[in-house]
Amino acid sequence: MLYLDNAATTPLRPEVLEAMMPYLTERFGNPSSHHTVGEDAADALADARARVARVLGLRASDIVFTSGGTEANNLAVKGIAIGAREHRGARHVVTTPIEHESILESVGYLERIHGFDATRVPVDHVGRVDPDAVARALRDDTALVSIGYANNEVGTVQDVAALAAVARERGVPVHIDAVQAAGWLPLSAAELGVDAISLAGHKLGAPKGTGVLGVRGRIPLEPLLHGGGQERGRRSGTEDVAGAVGLATALELAEADRAEASARVTVIRDRFVARVLTTVPTSELTGDPVHRLPGTASFTFAGTSGEAVLLELERRGVVSSSGSACAAGSDEPSHVLLAMGIAPEVAQTAVRFTFPHRLRQPLDAVADAVAASVSAVQSGG
Template sequence: MLYLDNAATSPVRPEVLEAMMPYLTHRFGNPSSHHTVGEDAAGALAEARARVARVLGMRPGDIVFTSGGTEANNLAVKGIALGRFQHGGSRHLITTPIEHESILESADYLRRLHGFEVTHVPVDTAGRVDPDAVARAVRDDTALITIGYANNEVGTVQDIPALAAIARARGVPVHADAVQAAGWLPLSAPALGVDALSLAGHKLGAPKGTGLLAVRGRVPVEPLLHGGGQERGRRSGTEDVAGAVGIATALELAEAGRAEASARVAALRDRFVARVLATVPSARLTGDPVRRLPGTASFTFAGTSGEAVLLELERRGIVSSSGSACAAGSDEPSHVLVAMGVAPEVAQTAVRFTFPAGLDQPLDSVAAAVEASVSAVRSGG
């Protein structure tokens, strides 16, 4: 089996599991406990926080460990927006219609329960947001701009520094969902110009259920979880020390190999895309053809059933997906593709291939399997 659904999740790296194991066994203390066992756990947690901060170019106190990317995005959108509202009455949010569901649903929660106005800045047919359009959308009462660094379905990469410069000029915090970008794109917050970044461990080789929000200390954040005041009062609850060590280790490993892996996998992906487009007449690449994640190739195959293509691919030993795993089981067409102007009936034929950073083999056989799968579905068997 060839697993090409790494945007959904990736296997835990052996080095990560090894680093976590002591904190799952004999070094099991609660970091809030005031004895030697607890202090040992607190030291490991502090070290993990500092390691993450070094990679992101932030302060250790800026790092909030969470249960994953969804919680990190919820804390960013709800927490920052409500914090800004409490400190100045701002009640306006800017995002795009192609964001992950955890962003869009958080924005809708603010609209429904707290009276926020939400502006969804449109994207073009490649999934790109125009910084000038964002600039026009900013108002005096804008509390937050939240835009994904790289789209989870089509892989389009946004010009985050340009968007952040607009926000900075107007005194508006900007958050980037960097869950899909981690391991492929630079994550230095100062270079990107952002105030907050979300990451998920299981996209990097850490376990599911690990994640973090990096948010500058000067940005007010209203906590979503209340209790003992852990994470500097921004997320109460006993910290997952093993998970923090795991995501810190995975992030360091990914960053160390990022430049080489990105270049190598992008070259393989480009050959794969060229072969599919040349041999499958109905194939259309979705997303920006150039500014896209190195490991992402997504297509529509008009006149087919995307689900049938996926099943035929798996029968041939290739595991891929139709888009976001968080929307699996839905009969609705991809909100990302529809926002990009793809007809709903064509959007339902989408297939996404997402390659691992460790990919080191030619993809001609995969491209041939795609061609055969589409032909088989069209011929009825």
């Protein structure tokens, strides 16, 4: 079985498990406890925080460990927006219609419960956001711009530096969802010009249930979880020390190999895309053909059902997906594809292939399996 759904999750890296194991066994202390066992855990947590901060180009005090990318995005959108309202009366947020549900639903929450206005800047037919459109959307009371660095369904990569620059001119904080970008694209908040960045460990070979929000200390952040005051009061709850160590280890490993892996997988991806487009007459590549994640190839196959194609592929030993795992089970066409102007009946034929960082072999056999699967569905089996 060949697993090509790495945007959904990745296997735990052996080095990560090894780094975590002491904190799952004999070094089990609560980092808030004031004795030697707790202090040992606190030291490990502080080390993990510093290691993550180095990759993100932030201070260690800027790092908030969370339960995953969804919580990190919720904390960023709600926490920064409500913090801005409390400090300067801001009541407006800017995002796009192709974001992960954790951003879109957080923005909707701000509208429904807290009376915020929201502008969802449209994207073009490949999912790119125009910085000028973001500039036009900004208001004097804009609290936050929140945009995905790379889309989780089609892989389109945004020009984050340009988008951040227009917001910075107006003094508006920028948050990016970098969950899919980590390991493939540069993550330095300083170089990107952003104020907050979300990550999820399980996209990098760390465990599920681990995440990070990096947010500059000068940005007011209203906590969503209250209680013990952990994470400098920004996220209460006893920290998962083993998870933090695992995430830091996975992030460092991915960053060390990033340039080489991105270049290598891009070549394999482009060969795979070309073969699918050549051998499947009804295939269309979705997302930006140039500005896209190295590890993502997504298609529509008009006249089929995406779910039926996936079943045929699995029969042939290939596991992939129809889009975001967070929307699995929904009969509705992808909101991302619809926002890009793709017709609903075509959007429902989408299939996404997402590759591991360690991919080294061409995927010609997978492309042939795609052609055979689409043909089987079109012919009724």
